[in-house]
Amino acid sequence: MSPVNPDDSDESNKSEAVKSRTATDPNANLSQIQNNVKELPDQLLLMYRAVESTRNGVVITDPNRPDNPIIYCNPAFAEMSGFRIDQIIGRNCRFLQRDDREQPEILEIRKAIAAEKPITTILRNYRKNGQVFWNELTVSPVHDASGKLINFIGIQNDVSARKEAERRVSEFYSVISHELRTPLTSINGALRVIEDGSAGRVNAGVMKMVKIALGNSERLMRLISDILDLKKIESGKFKLSLQKLPPMTVIDTVIETLKPLADEKKINLIKDVKTHQSALFDPDRVVQILNNLTTNAIKYSPDGTDIILRVENPSSDSTRFAVIDNGYGIAREEIEKLFGRFQQLDSSDKRAKGGTGLGLFISKSLVELHGGHIGVESSPGHGSTFWFEIF
Template identity: 35%
Template structure:
């Protein structure tokens, strides 16, 4: 059933992602298309501007040749410049006429109206070009030179006018294109609004039952064992809620059964103790009672085995749907599935953090269960205390930096401890996490250190936070205990962290204790024998 729910949720998110991806792709194609048109239009207008400049330069060089009759250096340089201008103008005009490339970049193809102006320009330019060549190649004082110079003077203005008409035609064409681009942009804005509106509605519909399920879980952690999740929909989340309620009913029934068996066991033990005290009872009766006791003990062991198997199965089944939920939340938050509004991001962040809290709660319950049964497997090896503390500081560095909290290391590098590094790191992380919750965001200070003391390595996590009242310190290491309910609401947590710390430290043949004054901060200590354990 959980696999079916996971596949259904995956399909829905895949459809949503596909629609958002298609919308984003269309937007990108639209943007790139009109951006290319814009660059082409701008470059075409630049070429027309260069043509205008070439015409003015040709007129200037022709006059320079006429006025510099005795300066042969000026005349030769001007004739060379005129020849270059003719070649450049021909190349640019040919590219404008054919709508091809010029200078390695595409020019905007001309419309029919623009082509009419270009044709007129070609006709006038061919005649104009012949006169420019006469100026380049004929004698200055000859009649041909004077006629060509007179022709240029009379027709330069007309050539510039046609150039201006062509430029105006391309300007009008560019304005039309951008008017069309603006209309297309408005269309895509409306389309995006519809797509993201549907995404918002679907996300809201998806979040509400998950929040109700999370609220139910929080109530269970506070000891309200009769609470059940409200089934709000008939979709995958509704199926998950009904399955969750069925699981709670099974757990409740098994718990009642175990309580009854425990009561029976207590009565049996009391009866055995009474029989032992009676010296007048015969050995045969004692043997009979021993047999019954053994049978009862076997039954209790079977109950423990069943309890362990059931707990493992429940934690596995609870973890399975959380993996795709967390994965898709991460895809939505980092923009892989498309951009979300700020409100959508905040809602998705709530779901993501709630799923992380639920996963941590499941892991904490499983750890507590293993510690109670003495089945916590440890991987023992030598490690430096500084390595463990550095890893913890690195993990919390982003959190303390955003809160302006000082987190420092006061450990010498050569202190070696024999332990399970990951489990001891879990203890340090739990203590540092608690310290971060209860220090001031502006002037908070947390120090993590380790030292050798009486054949053990003593780790210390101290802070300058709000401290803990003396009357409540003796219960801190009990399961599900927190100083008061307001702290649970403000900082989160299930009350299992310190209980797990105590179990892990004692599994290493160590001990854990604390020292705190209300309003003056808190110090948590735990020690591990230097020789460790096998």
């Protein structure tokens, strides 16, 4: 029989005494708990002080009592809700929702509690003064050594500022989608009518201004489209329409679309098809990726050079597209940040400007939605090869 350490026994008795007094009084408040702090073992005292001082709200409930009442909350939770601690202890957490209890997240919490499973969600709660606040809540069950459920602990974080930012971003996208894109489409159409002569002849000075306005209008339209694509991608709502097609079809589309732009700089767009094997991809999005890569190649290449659009099969289950130019090349330090949001190539050495800084980031995202990857091989003065591979 092993000897019993009297100190261990004494510490255990103190802990049990504190637990007993807390458990038998669901209305125990902070001052009552603090009166027992001196009886806690050092390790438990450290934990208690940590929970008391954290900026996250913490509540503990007792599911073995009627209505699963709160038996402990820390000062951060009291400050978050606007209630005093003695006004919180003994109540069910749903008092924070008032009459706003049709939130689907509440049902999910109930299901998790019934199944004794952890859950993280966001609830719309109300402070004591009636002000709405958004509460990011993680509820976890607590079991004793025998596996019996004894408590639930909730860790709370006020995310009202984040929700307000999300609301403003949503309004911003709505303005872009409806208040900007619609009139820009009309402006673009009117400028096209003047440019092609359908509205009558104009002098060279007016035509020059029309072309400048049209170029900037189209750039703004691209920016709007890029921002809306970015929103869909980051929200996880971007869906691909996959089809099994010969990859040369998208090469043909890109060359046909961008030939007028290339002709302005006397650049030759050369098709190099090394495979006729069909692949599964979203043709519109692969065209979008190749358009981005090829447009960049045209902008950053000297007049009179060649740009190759290549497609091949590195393996039986992958298709690789590449855009190869003889342009200025890219420095190593620029390559490392090239596929980030709002990143543009250095515009020195007479390079063209005017991109949105989103094209490569969106291209990378679209490639990854296909389960593929994208990259670039380049060095200053030796041109660049932008490639992506889909499976």
